[in-house]
Amino acid sequence: MKKIPKKMPRFSAFSPARLLALGFMALSLCACATKPPASNAVALEAYKEANDPFEPTNRFLFKVDAGLDKVIVRPIIKTYRFAVPEQGRRGVDNFVNNLRTPVTFINDVLQGEISRAGTTLGRFVVNTGVGFFGFFDVGEKWGMEYHGEDFGQTMAVWGVPDGPYIYIPLLGPSTVRDGLGYGVDAFVTDPIAWYTRGSGSMKWVQWADFGLMYVDAKDSAMDPLDELKKSSLDYYAALRSSYRQYRTKEILNGAPPPMEDFDDPN
């Protein structure tokens, strides 16, 4: 029997980065959606709007995700809600937001948003100090409203299109551009990554950071997503549309989206 090499990283099989890489690999092997013929203008327009050439694969991964959600994620979140009162969960949310501030700051600067970068920096100082390591969002009360930035948004500001839609089990909706953006934020813009890099003994910090953030995000997402599921017929399509619209709003920093043609031509 073969001996397992000792060097093998312990958690690598479960690393989200690894999952992401697997996702991309799966996409490269995937079944692709059939482009409608030019004669069917409505279908062609819808195809372009969805920008989801990997749709059959994505739908499969979406189903896988629903299963994992049921058996893994949901029980964790229910336990979390049971164990931690709402006030505490809000503190965790604030704490996680605050940890994320350096990434937002760097991306503010890369987008040339100097005033917003100032707000981000001010929030970090106030919330880390007065807000007890970020558990209390004092900055918001002092008129410095939270906003998040990431490298996917920065690339969008630089003119990079979002590219095809991808659905990653356990993580959720994304696009090729935003997926690459996560990678850049993980390797380049996050100081926690710099600090813990290459240090085996610091690995727990990465996992604690990841765990808190994951649970916080899933806790916030669960109810509204359930609601979207109930109000839609094709939950997959409704989520895809909502995700893209949401990202557009984030990229434009809340500015009005480009005009949609709401005026009936007839």
Place this chain on the structure above:
Amino acid sequence: MTPTDQMPSDLLKTSFSRRAVMRLMTMLGVSAALPGALLSHGAFAQDGKGDAAVFVGNFAQRGINDILAATIPNTEKQKRFRDMFVDYFDLPGIGRFVLTRYFRAASPEEQQKFTQLFEDVVVYTWSRRFSEYNGQTLKVVSQQPDGNDGIIVKSTIVGRTGSSFNVDWRLRKRPEGFKVLDVIVGGVSMAITYRQDYGTVISQTGSFAGLLAQMEKQVEDLKKQQGA
């Protein structure tokens, strides 16, 4: 360590980041937000922001006084909400936008049927949440021109704890006055989301009738859940 082992945390942050996610989800839950919050009234600005702002403010005020905060049975709330929804929203206009060319290609009976089912879908999804209303208020922030003859009224829903999120109302001037064509919660348009949702169903089932059948089933399910 291998590159793929690096910092798992940040990989999630864009698609799943905390408050961003909260907002994403608040808005994704268009229907979650609407009854409890959208309809809530509040200190809507009467300060010269124009007819459109007053229209939205009135809608919110009526919603809160007559429905959300009223001590009446849920079936009565549902009925009142249906009347208000039909009165304030441009249902045929929404149908035309959501279904684009499919709507124009459909027979008048099919169009009528769609409008009726869509009304039911909205009434039954929104009314499930009426009981969660907890004193939220709506504040009109500003308004801006939209399209040929439209206006977008921007508002904020403020909860008791001070949490807030943005809701924009896309209005069109019709002969009988303003009508709501779309509600945009946290950047996500209800009409655009339904257009993608329903468009996909039409192409999957291959027909307008296929969409109507699925909507009919959805309405039945929602009714059953509420004992309506």
